[in-house]
Structures are given as C-alpha cells and as structure tokens.
Amino acid sequence: MHIVILGNGIAGVTCALGVRRRLPQARITLVSGESDAFFSSTALMYVFMGHMRLRDTEPYERRVWDEQRIERVRGWVGAVDVVNARLEFTDGRTLPWDKLVLATGAQPNRFGWPGQDLPGVQGLYSVQDLEALEASSRGLKRGVVVGGGLIGVELAEMLHSRGVDVTILAREPRYWSNALPGREADLVGRVIERAGVQVRYGTELQAIEAGSNGRAAEVVTRAGDRLACGLVGLTAGVSPNVSALSNGAVPTRRGVLVNTRLETRVEHVYACGDCAEITEDNAESGRVEQLWYTGRAQGEIVAANLAGEGRTYARGVWFNSAKFFDLEWHTYGEVDPAPVVRAGERHLWWSDPSGLHALRIVERDGAVTGMNSLGWRQRQDVWTQWIEARRPVEAVLKELARASFEPEFARRFEAAVRQGGQWLQAGEST
Amino acid sequence: MSVRTPDAVGAIGAVGVALGLAQMGAALLGAPMAGYTGAGLALCLVPLVVGGLIRAVAPYWGTTPGIKNDGVHHAPSQSRGWPAWLLGVVITAFYCAVYWAPAQLVGLMNLVTPLYAALTGKAPALATVEGVRAAGWDPRQWFLYGLLYTVAVVVMGARMAMRYRHSRYQLARTASVCFFQLTFGFLVPQLLQAFQQPEFYFTYFWPLKKEYLFPSDLRGLVEQGTLGVFMAYWGVLMALVAVPVLTYFYGKRWYCSWVCGCGGLAETAGDPWRHLSSKSLAAWRFERWSIHGVLVLITLTTGLVWANSAAQGQVLGHASSTATHWYGFLVGAVLSGVVGVGFYPLLGTRVWCRFFCPQAAILGLLQRFFSRFRITTNGGQCISCGNCSTYCEMGIDVRAYAQRGANIVRASCVGCGVCAAVCPRGVLRLENGATSGDRFPLSDKPLHALMEALRK
Ligand SMILES: Cc1cc2nc3c(=O)[nH]c(=O)nc-3n(C[C@H](O)[C@H](O)[C@H](O)COP(=O)(O)OP(=O)(O)OC[C@H]3O[C@@H](n4cnc5c(N)ncnc54)[C@H](O)[C@@H]3O)c2cc1C
C-alpha cells in the first residue's frame, strides 16, 4: 500500500511516523514544496533573531527518514486528481497514491487590500517568507505589522531585534482581544509597548502604496493616516491552504472538510492539521484548529485510522501558550475573551503590581472551567484534572501551589492570589 | 544589529580590559608599568576586573529581564568565525605554557608575586627563566593560573547573572559557582599555606583530585596535625558518602553546576559558546566510551597505587608511579586543560565535563540510575522549537524528550537549567521531589536498568 502525505509539517510528519509504527510494510511518501526536511515553523522567529540556525529547528534528526523508510519528494502540487488517484505537480510530474493524506497547512490571510502583493509585503509562515524577510530587512528602518495577534507580535519582535522601528496595526481596541480578556490584553499591550513597539489600536489597513522603486513604501489606514515603511507584514490570521484542491475534487469550505475520524468526503483521502475543518454531521461551522499540538494529535489520529483503528479525534481540555516579548502566557480550559464577564460566570483575577505576573480563574456554575496565566508557568496535567473534575475555585485556590511549573527559587504568588485576588462578577468588565 | 546597548559604556570597559592585558604583555616582556610591585599588579588587575565587569554587564543594562540570545548565531566570535579560532589558539597556548613551559610565563608570575606573597605569607624572590627551567616548575605558575581562572569566573559570572537575571535559579547557581571558585577554589588553599597548613581544595574529591585517595597523600595529611586529619577524612567522606547521598537527592547538579570549578568556568566564561556542543549521535557514542574510559583508567591507577603501597613497592616497581604520571599528563593536562578549556570557543563549553571528567562519570551513573533528579515536561505544550536542545551545553537533544512528553533522565545532564530558561513555552522543569518509579522505564529497578544499559 502506498500512502502519500501532502505536506511535511507537524501534522504530515506525525502521521508518517505513526503509520510506520503501525504498518511496517507500507510505502510512505512525504511531499512538500517548502523544504526537504521537516522544520518547526513555530521557531522561524528564533532563526531570524539568531538564536538558532534553521537546521536546529528540525524536530527530528535527518537520519530518521531513511531509518523509518519514509520517502520524500520535493515539489509543489498543483492539483489533486481523485479520479486517477494521483497528485499532479506544477512541473508536470505525477505521483499515484492508494491513500492520500492532506496536511497542507495554512496561508496568511490577505483580505484583498490594494497593494497586498507588492514586493516588501509578506506574511510569516514558511521558509520562503523567512528568506524574503531576511532580504527585505537589510537596511530597513521602519516596518508595519498588520494584525495584532501571536504571529504579529513575533514578527514585531523579530524586526525590533534588528533595530527596526515597528508599528503594529490592531483592528481591535486591545491587544489580541479576540483571544485575551480585557486585563490580559492590557498587560500584554503594555509589555509590547514597553519593549519599544508601537501598537495602533482600532486601526485597519486601507491600502499599501508603492514607492518609486515599486516596493511597498507607505501604509494607509482606514482613518486616512499614512505610515512610511519599507516592509509590511501581514499577520491578520491564517486560513487553511486548499490551493491544490481548487478543482473541487475534495470538498472544502473554510478548510478541507473532514469528519471526526478525519476522513474527507472522498474515500481513502484524509486531512489533518491547519488545513482541516472538522464538522460533525456537516454542521454549519466546523472547527479549524491551527496549533502545533492539534496538528500533532490529528496526524496521530490519521495514522491510526490508516491502520484501520477507527479512532475519533477528541481534543480534550483546551490549552495553549505563547510568549509576548518576555511575557509568557499559558491557558487551560475555556476563557471567554468577551469584554464583560458572562452571565453565570465569575472570574478571580490577580496581578502583581509589576504587571508581569497575573492569573485569571474562570468559574462557571460553581466549577473551574478555565484559566489564563501571565508570567507564571502552570502545569497542564493539574489544571486539566481540576477542569475535568469540575473543582470549585475555593478548592483550587487551596492547592494552587501544585499547579506551579516555575523553576526552583522562583517567587511564589499563591498567597498573594489568595489574599489579593479580586472577584469579577457577571456584567463587570474583564 | 540592534543598537539598544549602551555601547559607549561597554567600550570603556573594553579599554579597561585592554589596559589590563597590555600590562600583562608588558610583564611578559619584563617591563610592566610600576615594575613587579603591588602597584604594578594593581595596574593590571584593577582595569582588567573593573573593565571586564563593565564590559560584561553593559550590553544588558537597561534591558528588560528575559532571554538574551539575539544574534548569537550571527556573531563570528560565537559561531566558529575567526575571532573564535583566535581565542581558542590563545587559550590553548596559555594552557600549554602553564603545563609544559612555565619558564615562558616568568614575567606574569613575577607580576602576581605581590598577591601570592600576601596570601600565602611567603616571600619568594623574583622568578627567573633559568631558575624555573632548572626546577621544572614554580608554585606561582599555578597561582597565576588560579588567579586568571578566578577572574574569568567572576567577571563572566556577572555577565551570566545579567543575562539570566529573570531566573532566580540561575542567579543562585551563578552566585554559588563564583563563591566556591573565589573561596575554596582560590583563596582558601592559598591562605592555608600562610598558616602552615597543606594547600587543600575542599571542593574537589577523588577522582578529580586523585591524590585525595592515594595512601601517601592521606598519610601526609594525617601527619600535618588536626586540620590535616580533618582534610583526610573530608576527602574520603566526600568522595564515598557525600557524592552518592547528595546526588540521590539533588542529582549531579549539586556539584557540576553549583560547586565545581571546572563547571563554574563553563557556566560563566563558557556561556557564550554553550550552543556549540555537538548534538550528533556520533558525539554521544564517543562520549559514552570516553568518559567511562577515563573513569576506568583512574580506578585502575588508584588500585595500582594502593597495591603498590601495600606491597611497599616490592611487586610493581614503578608501575603505579608511571601510571599516575601518564594519567596526570593525558587527563589532567591535555584533556582537562588544553582540550577542555582551549576548545571552548569551537566545541562548546563542557568538552571536559562531557567527554572526560571521571567525577562527572560517577555522578552521571548515580544520577541516571540512583537519583530523584529529572527534568519533567509540561504535558503537550512543547512546540518543538529546539531552543532547549540548541542551548544544552552537554549536547542532549532535550527536545526529543520534550516533544513526546517524556522525562529527561540522562547521565550527562548537569542541571544547569538553561533549557528550562530558554524554553519559550514553559515546558521544562528541573525537579527532585520524591518519585514513584516514574523517572524512566524500570526506574523502580535501578540495578536491573543499569545491567540492561551495560548490555546495550
Ligand atoms: C511564525 C509562526 C509561529 C507559530 N507559533 C505557534 C505556537 O507558538 N504554538 C502553536 O501551537 N502553533 C504555532 N504556530 C502554528 C503552527 O506552526 C501550525 O499550526 C502548524 O505548523 C501546522 O502544521 P501543519 O502540518 O498542519 O502544516 P504546515 O506546517 O504548514 O505544513 C504544510 C506543508 O505542506 C506544504 N504544502 C502545502 N501545499 C502544498 C502543495 N500544493 N504542494 C506541495 N507542498 C505543499 C507546505 O509547503 C508545508 O511545508 C505558528 C505558526 C507560525 C507560522
């Protein structure tokens, strides 16, 4: 059996290794246009900033591919031909499959802004983006980053590390307020500005204008402000990459439609990772999960199902983490980012006077349902247990020290939370 | 590159370092400013240390606490460019001179003589090339070495502390290695001599200080009176009791990255190059053989020395002194000094500790099989970025464990904690709480696990 996996990101590679563990005989081919070796796209920023070389970001040693007998094909696929069960490369090559896994990842959003395709305008997602950024940032003085989210702050930090003057345009009134409640968003915004990056809130991009050299030279906002810059980073989210499916052979909506066993609507074709949209019973809004660990977990499920295990993808208690300059963020469970506390909920909020350590615990109907922490590493297993067991906040507060994942000798905040934590009731601003 | 650093201040510091080095150069040529006096030494040490501290701290002054690895792989001095080679050659040359051609260092020995005299209470005449050649050595060659070593640890310790000041673990650890080097690694052994006591290093034990378990040395200590008896007991108890007990509770790190002077130098002066350690499989294979090979060598050598002593030199003739001599040359000089430190800028900081140190071999075996220490991972939070593996000075592929949520239990881990510090997702934590047989597969049967590992 020949299993072809289109995309060598975390989803595709996890799937390939998972298949090999289960099916020693299968022929496995990994296809990618981006790079020969699987690298960690989450680490692109560190390569640019000189913390690592691209090679250092490869999660597996290169000998693994031969040892695991995983064939690798480099090239861009223009179309997926389901009738003949083969991939068609843009250079004319074809590759037949018995089973196909789509793990094509995502693409930075471009919302049809005038000038969005000018040289000097780019996203941050692939190795190619990194190379373009390297070229554009030589002698660069000012950059504008469009989109105040996770990749936006990373791009800002990258440019800032090279002495570039950076401005972030954020559509929302606070930093990343479609994921962070009010107080966290404020603290994060403050950290970013303290680092020397300007954030313009409530500002949307209208157009990008070229200079005399044909490269992006100025950004125009909806309000009509003009910002001169030599580089425009587009980081207003990503969408599933379904470019190879434009012939409609495999049904897509936002992403490649799959059921919870991650099977597409076409037999023998699966999808996982950033490109997949999971819908139970064809429900209106499917789930698109574009994170490292969800890609890994989905890749593992597809591998299991290729081996006939018939498993369903159940994500479990949500978690995520990120870093905004030097401020680390952990989240477990569900935290509603709405600007006011929802009915039926109350939140315990605590923050250190420095603004560099904070904790929010969300309680709904008497049970802990989620948390955010800033500058305070928290244990996943402990919070997951608490959330699954629907523990009351009082019990959690008593045992809070158990959840700390801070290094030895670190300052302890548990007592401060118990004494100084502030209850935010339904209707109060978050 | 970024222009956030107060460059001007750093430049002043660099001038200080240059002045100190110039005075050393002048001393080597036999004509230091103010001669071989206290003032002459001050003209070297004050600008060297003060300038060094300024230079070390300035780039981080006024920055927010946090990881400071911007540009590490772009700097030629930190990525095997020509400055790294130059520095490697200079350090190697210095080590060669200290070990095998001390007569070349007469000028420097005389420069440090005032401090040597003040600390040891001795009043040696100025050293001469002929005198040192004739004697083959001079105690001041080791004093000079110890002094420069200590300066390097303290100055670069300040740099390390500034870089990692957001982590109290790093601050405590850095303070600890600086303290132990300054006191027990340098001042105490000198001061002991002022009080007519043996020059004794309380922070080194067999097999790092192999003599501390040699019969002749033990006898020698005991003959020196009460303190000597204490030292003899200290050496034996530390090597045989304290090492296993402390390692059981805290892991290898209590020694390697809190106390030891070799570790101290690596963690301070060596920090700019920690990412250069090889993560290849070949390096790991070599390491397993080399480090345990040295342990076997020193154990055999010590055994020979005892056997010889028991037989009063009748049976083995010169075998044990020959073995001791060659071990001292190969392991003590070539591997720990020339290769171990001289290659810092090219092969990373812990070349000696990782590949050759017999103390590390013992601590490592204990840590791997008979200890509570492990690095735990925080569920599924790892994003496989690779910072942890890159900055592991021992060449451990930390990420390989972290990305599958496994504990990191490795003999070589010195518990420096830098992986946990650089991890952008808070995935790693050094722990030594009680374990319930979940450190590694078979950790409830350590002896069995050890046998399995040997069979591999
Ligand atoms: C800068 C950045 C930072 C991030 N930080 C985090 C983070 O901190 N935490 C987190 O959880 N997530 C983070 N993410 C998201 C995370 O990296 C993605 O969710 C994950 O990499 C998706 O993996 P994937 O395997 O689905 O797709 P990808 O890694 O995108 O892999 C898809 C591969 O398919 C190839 N491909 C696609 N179409 C074709 C074609 N037609 N022909 C040939 N090859 C094709 C692509 O070239 C690519 O190599 C970050 C992403 C970026 C870009």
Ligand code: SF4
């Ligand atoms: S540094 Fe942290 S997130 Fe990155 S690979 Fe290591 S453990 Fe994973």
